[in-house]
Every structure is written in structure tokens, then in C-alpha cells.
Amino acid sequence: MKNPLTPIKAIIKDIRPEAEGVKTYTLSTEFSFVAEPGQFNMIGYPGVGEAPISLSAIMQVGDSTLRDGSFKHTIKSVGRVTDFLKDFKKGDELFFRGPYGRGWPVKKAEKRDVLIIAGGLGLAPLRPVIHLILNSRESFGDVSLIYGARNEKNMLFMDEFKIWEKDISLYITVDEVSDVSKSPHPPFTKEWSGGINVGLVTDLLDRVKIKPERVIAFVCGPEIMMRFICRGLMMHGMSQSSLYVSLERRMKCGIAQCGHCQHSGLFVCKDGPVFSYKEVRGLPDGVL
Amino acid sequence: MTGERTFQKFKRLIPKKAFLLWLDSLKKDYKLIGPTKTGRHAVFKEVDSSKELFMEYETTMLSPGKLFLYKPNEELFRFAMNGKITIDEIAPIAEKQIITGVHPCDVNAILYLDRTFLRTFKDPHYEARRKNTLIISLNCARVSENCFCSSVGAGPFLHAAGGYDMLLTNFESEYLVEIKSREAEELFGLEGRGAGQDEMRFKAEKEKSMHGKFKKNINVSGLDNIFAENMEHHIWQQTAEEKCLSCANCVMVCPTCFCYDLRDEMSMDLKTVTRYRCFDACQDMKFAEVHGGNFRQRRAARLRQFVTHKLGQTNQYGVLGTVGCGRCITWCPTGIDLTEITKEIQKFKVKS
Numbered sequence: 001m002k003n004p005l006t007p008i009k010a011i012i013k014d015i016r017p018e019a020e021g022v023k024t025y026t027l028s029t030e031f032s033f034v035a036e037p038g039q040f041n042m043i044g045y046p047g048v049g050e051a052p053i054s055l056s057a058i059m060q061v062g063d064s065t066l067r068d069g070s071f072k073h074t075i076k077s078v079g080r081v082t083d084f085l086k087d088f089k090k091g092d093e094l095f096f097r098g099p100y101g102r103g104w105p106v107k108k109a110e111k112r113d114v115l116i117i118a119g120g121l122g123l124a125p126l127r128p129v130i131h132l133i134l135n136s137r138e139s140f141g142d143v144s145l146i147y148g149a150r151n152e153k154n155m156l157f158m159d160e161f162k163i164w165e166k167d168i169s170l171y172i173t174v175d176e177v178s179d180v181s182k183s184p185h186p187p188f189t190k191e192w193s194g195g196i197n198v199g200l201v202t203d204l205l206d207r208v209k210i211k212p213e214r215v216i217a218f219v220c221g222p223e224i225m226m227r228f229i230c231r232g233l234m235m236h237g238m239s240q241s242s243l244y245v246s247l248e249r250r251m252k253c254g255i256a257q258c259g260h261c262q263h264s265g266l267f268v269c270k271d272g273p274v275f276s277y278k279e280v281r282g283l284p285d286g287v288l
Numbered sequence: 289m290t291g292e293r294t295f296q297k298f299k300r301l302i303p304k305k306a307f308l309l310w311l312d313s314l315k316k317d318y319k320l321i322g323p324t325k326t327g328r329h330a331v332f333k334e335v336d337s338s339k340e341l342f343m344e345y346e347t348t349m350l351s352p353g354k355l356f357l358y359k360p361n362e363e364l365f366r367f368a369m370n371g372k373i374t375i376d377e378i379a380p381i382a383e384k385q386i387i388t389g390v391h392p393c394d395v396n397a398i399l400y401l402d403r404t405f406l407r408t409f410k411d412p413h414y415e416a417r418r419k420n421t422l423i424i425s426l427n428c429a430r431v432s433e434n435c436f437c438s439s440v441g442a443g444p445f446l447h448a449a450g451g452y453d454m455l456l457t458n459f460e461s462e463y464l465v466e467i468k469s470r471e472a473e474e475l476f477g478l479e480g481r482g483a484g485q486d487e488m489r490f491k492a493e494k495e496k497s498m499h500g501k502f503k504k505n506i507n508v509s510g511l512d513n514i515f516a517e518n519m520e521h522h523i524w525q526q527t528a529e530e531k532c533l534s535c536a537n538c539v540m541v542c543p544t545c546f547c548y549d550l551r552d553e554m555s556m557d558l559k560t561v562t563r564y565r566c567f568d569a570c571q572d573m574k575f576a577e578v579h580g581g582n583f584r585q586r587r588a589a590r591l592r593q594f595v596t597h598k599l600g601q602t603n604q605y606g607v608l609g610t611v612g613c614g615r616c617i618t619w620c621p622t623g624i625d626l627t628e629i630t631k632e633i634q635k636f637k638v639k640s
């Protein structure tokens with residue numbers, strides 16, 4: 001019997017710098033890999049270890065660049081595994097296993113207004129949702145993306161904003177303004193209509209028209225930010241059960257065995273990482 | 289379950305000597321594992337002969353399930369690192385084995401581990417060993433100081449519906465033998481004498497009298513909610529600060545604690561990496577650490593995770609996480625007792 005912990009070999013087909021300390025890796029493997037938006041893989045290398053990393057693009061959403069069954073991970077180097085990855089080159093091998101977990105409930109979002117709210121790296125697991133919406137735009141009502149990063153250097157996927165903007169409303173903010181000319185991307189302030197705001201993501205909630213009974217919200221970012229976003233949205237009349245958040249916990253197995261990701265009886269790797277706010281609000285050892 | 293009825297019919301009294309000889313006769317096909325006496329303690333280990341068995345033991349430090357089914361340290365993969373990396377998946381080794389003298393709490397603990405390792409994602413190593421292991425349970429004849437299995441329905445007599453092979457009850461010079469699986473039925477050749485209603489009544493009386501002997505108990509009704517409402521109760525902070533060393537003894541001796549770590553080890557010539565799985569513990573500081581934070585940085589939060597995982601997170605598997613074996617109490621160097629913590633919180637509940 002196959003061990004579910006067996007790593008699978010993948011080849012790096014492309015690497016692009018995304019933001020400060022963040023790179024996006026396009027991987028392909030022998031078979032056509034499919035996953036759902038919000039799911040993750042355990043990414044690793046023998047002798048180094050494994051870390052849970054969300055899929056930032058998958059074939060299933062019909063992204064024309066990924067017809068070949070490849071998939072993408074957008075990774076920030078912060079520790080053992082992620083630091084090791086940053087020196088990889090195109091053509092190198094690495095290992096993964098997955099996809100794991102319960103992703104965003106995109107079926108539930110059909111015919112409704114969709115609010116996508118991300119902070120920092122939290123946009124990575126939401127990008128497949130955006131791609132999916134863009135691919136069948138008519139299935140959804142009003143769609144807005146509210147995205148905040150520390151500064152422009154930390155902002156992901158900026159080159160795609162112009163495409164996204166055609167079909168969904170973008171509200172972008174930074175906590176602080178750094179020197180735009182030194183940004184790894186061309187300054188984009190002039191190129192898209194919304195411009196960059198300065199302030200917290202929560203400040204932008206008032207700018208979006210929220211019809212509580214029509215809208216579903218997908219939120220991903222630091223847990224403390226998700227707490228304020230969810231509470232803010234509830235003040236706008238949204239119910240806990242139409243708010244969804246993606247949690248980050250330490251993970252070793254991804255398959256509900258190692259116990260590291262446990263959160264009050266839930267296995268974040270299997271029962272999540274995406275939960276309705278109702279399921280996880282106020283649980284001990286969390287800040288939601 | 290098929291055939292369950294025929295098995296239920298098999299209740300016989302077998303002289304202990306004959307029973308032990310029967311165990312010895314299985315040695316040629318099975319590894320025989322059971323309780324033995326080592327110094328002052330009892331330890332489950334492989335024996336050469338039933339003479340080494342110490343069936344009168346009260347409790348052991350480590351449970352048989354976490355020694356012979358779920359291994360403390362297990363090699364899973366070997367990676368050859370020459371140019372193109374190849375993965376060698378270590379095949380499960382599953383010798384046929386019999387574990388005898390397993391107390392009801394420890395059988396229930398194995399059934400609990402089954403939930404972790406045989407559900408959505410099956411662990412091939414655990415599964416292979418589980419399939420090749422015959423479990424002979426022994427109803428308890430003594431209550432150890434820290435046992436509270438009678439409060440959580442896991443002992444001192446076994447009532448599990450299945451998942452084990454045979455059940456013994458001490459009847460002076462005989463065992464009342466009840467067969468619970470087809471494999472055991474096929475293996476068991478002894479006739480003995482049939483146990484009728486009288487013997488079963490006698491067994492029930494024994495069980496009843498055992499229930500009266502417990503020094504530790506706990507009222508588990510509504511505990512999920514009681515804990516959920518008292519997550520900031522001062523007892524957590526107080527016990528953690530005054531007593532807990534975060535030594536993780538409690539989770540290491542716990543027969544239901546399933547947590548593990550995956551570790552890679554590189555050979556000296558840098559040509560092979562071995563990936564191991566080994567027991568891990570939520571009492572360890574780094575267990576729940578992520579970049580930018582630690583969800584259980586406070587010792588109190590870690591202690592609370594252990595206690596509530598045993599007693600108050602039944603949403604996970606639909607059963608309590610404890611089998612009441614009391615090992616965590618016995619082996620805690622500072623005498624932290626989850627039944628006392630619970631009582632303190634329940635007291636508060638009644639007051640408020």
C-alpha cells in the first residue's frame with residue numbers, strides 16, 4: 001500500500017520574483033495535477049523537511065498558462081524549508097505531496113456578490129479563486145478584491161491587477177509608502193484606476209457596497225487582521241456563516257495524523273485550512 | 289459484524305496453565321508479547337515463553353499499543369541523493385504477533401489510535417501491524433492508584449464491540465475465555481468447560497465490586513462545554529506556573545496521544561537521507577510555532593491543550609480522548625492530575 005506521506009517529484013519549470021523575499025515557482029510533475037482553490041501541498045526536499053504551502057495557481061481554474069497540468073506556489077522564505085528553496089533554479093527537482101485540505105467554498109459563491117479580502121501573502125491562496133471567477137464571470141454578482149500589504153515591495157501579483165480590474169473592483173492599500181521607484185515592479189499607481197490607498201485593509205471596508213444578504217466573503221491574512229475584518233463585516237450586517245477564513249498552523253503531515261495543526265479538536269489540515277468564521281470564532285489558542 | 293453471534297457463544301473456563309501452554313504453542317507462528325516483571329515495574333515486551341509473563345500486573349509505564357502497533361520511532365523513506373533523487377518507500381514489516389494481557393483501557397486506546405491511523409489516510413505500517421496482531425485482553429483484577437477508567441467507560445472490564453480478539457477474566461485458577469474474532473476462534477483449540485449463566489453472573493459481580501474500588505474519578509458529563517466556557521480559568525495558569533515543567537512525560541506515556549514529528553537524517557557520506565516518524569508532544573515549546581508567532585507559547589496553553597484534548601474535544605473523534613489509565617498522573621514529576629484540574633473547574637461552574 002502506498003504511504004500517503006510519500007513525496008512526489010516535481011520539476012521547476014519557472015521561477016519569478018514576486019515581491020521582497022517572495023518567489024513564485026511553477027511546478028510540473030508526471031501526471032496532470034488538479035486541486036481546488038484554497039488547498040495546499042506539503043513542499044519539501046530530502047534532508048531539509050517539508051512545509052505546507054498554498055497553491056497560488058492551479059489548472060482546474062482554466063488559467064490558460066496552466067493547461068499542461070502544472071501548478072504554482074508563491075513562497076516567502078522564513079525558515080528551514082522556505083530558505084532552502086530560494087536558491088533553486090529552473091529545471092531543479094523538488095518534492096511535494098497533496099493537494100490537501102478543504103478549500104474555499106466557491107460553489108456557494110455562485111450567483112452571489114463576492115468579497116475577497118487579503119493581507120500580505122494571504123493573496124496567494126485566493127488567487128485561484130480570482131482566476132476561477134474571471135473564467136466564468138457571469139456566474140457571480142459584484143466581485144471586489146480588497147488587498148493590503150505592508151508596502152508596494154510586499155505586494156503580490158501586481159502585474160495581474162490590470163487584467164483583474166476589468167472584471168472585478170480592486171481596492172488596494174499599503175500600510176506605509178516606501179520608495180516606489182525602487183519597487184521590483186514598475187510603479188502601477190497611474191496604470192490602474194483605483195490607485196494605492198494608505199492605511200489598513202479594514203479602513204477599506206467602508207468603501208465597498210455590501211449587501212449583507214447577497215454577499216459571501218473570503219478572507220486570508222494574518223489571524224489578527226482576519227479577526228478585525230470579520231468583526232467589521234459583521235458590523236456591516238454579514239452573518240458569521242457567510243464569512244470564510246483560511247487558517248495557518250504548524251503542519252507536519254497534512255493528513256490529520258501528526259497533531260501539530262490541531263485547533264480545539266479540529267485538524268486545520270483536513271477540516272480546513274478554510275473554515276467559516278462561525279466554526280472557528282473565539283476558539284482558544286487563536287485570535288479570531 | 290458477521291459471525292459475531294457464534295463468537296459470543298464461545299465462553300469457556302480454561303485452567304490458566306493450559307491457557308499459557310496454548311500461548312506457548314503459538315510461538316512458532318507468532319511473536320509473543322505480554323506483561324513481564326522488570327524490577328519494581330511491569331513492562332510489555334516480547335517473551336520466549338509464557339513463564340516470563342506477569343499477568344497479575346497492575347499497570348505499565350508504556351502502553352502496548354504505542355510500543356508494538358504505533359512505534360515510537362519508525363523509518364518511512366530512504367532517499368538516494370545521487371544526482372537524480374530516488375525514493376525508497378520502506379515496506380511495512382508486519383510479523384505476526386500476539387499481545388496478551390492487555391488491560392481494557394489499553395484495548396480502548398488501540399481503538400482510539402485506529403481512528404488516527406486507519407481512517408481517511410491509512411498509515412501502511414500501522415495497518416499492516418494491526419492486521420497481523422492478535423490482541424488478548426485481560427479484565428482487571430486490581431485497581432491501580434491513579435486509574436479512573438470506570439468514570440470514562442473504558443474499564444475495568446472491557447465492553448468494546450470489536451477490534452480485539454479474545455477477552456480473559458480471572459477466575460481463580462482458571463480464565464474465563466471469551467472469543468471475539470474469527471482468527472482467535474480458528475486458533476483456539478482448548479475445550480475447557482462451558483461457562484453458563486452462573487459464571488456470567490459471577491463475572492458481572494466481579495465487575496461491580498471492581499467499580500467500587502476506584503480512588504480517582506471524574507464526572508465527564510458536559511465537559512466539552514464546561515471546558516470551553518472556562519478556557520481562562522485561573523487553574524490553568526496557576527498549575528502551569530507552579531508545577532508544569534513542560535517535560536512532556538504526560539503525553540509520552542499517554543496511550544492515546546498520537547502526535548508525531550517527521551525528521552530527516554543525512555548519512556555521513558551525504559548519499560542517503562532517511563525520513564523518520566517519531567512521537568512528538570504538544571507540551572514542546574515549538575510544537576505549534578509558525579513564522580511570526582506561536583499558538584501555544586504559554587505553558588498554560590500547552591497544559592490546557594493536553595487536558596482538553598483528553599477530556600473536552602469530543603468533536604474530533606466523537607469519543608473522549610482519555611481511557612482513564614492514569615499514566616499521565618503517575619509519571620508527572622510534579623504530580624499534576626487532570627482529574628483534579630477538572631474538579632476545580634467544575635467546582636467553579638457550580639459556584640457561578
Ligand SMILES: Cc1cc2nc3c(=O)[nH]c(=O)nc-3n(C[C@H](O)[C@H](O)[C@H](O)COP(=O)(O)OP(=O)(O)OC[C@H]3O[C@@H](n4cnc5c(N)ncnc54)[C@H](O)[C@@H]3O)c2cc1C
Binds near residue numbers: 049051076124125581
Ligand atoms: C495551509 C497553509 C498554507 C500556507 N501557504 C503558504 C504560502 O502559500 N506561501 C508561504 O510562503 N507560506 C505559506 N504558509 C506558511 C508556511 O508553511 C510557513 O511559513 C512554514 O513555517 C515555512 O516552513 P519553513 O520550514 O520554511 O520554516 P520553519 O523552519 O518551520 O520556520 C518557521 C518559524 O520557526 C522559526 N524558526 C525556524 N528555525 C528556527 C530555529 N532554529 N530557532 C528558532 N526559531 C526557528 C522561524 O523563524 C519561523 O518563525 C502556509 C501555511 C499553511 C498552514
Ligand code: SF4
Binds near residue numbers: 570
Ligand atoms: S494531548 Fe497533545 S500530544 Fe497528546 S494527542 Fe493531544 S495534541 Fe497530541
Ligand code: SF4
Binds near residue numbers: 531619623
Ligand atoms: S508530565 Fe506534568 S510537568 Fe511534565 S509536561 Fe506533563 S503536566 Fe507538565
Ligand code: FES
Binds near residue numbers: 252254255259270
Ligand atoms: S498537519 Fe498533521 S494533523 Fe494536521
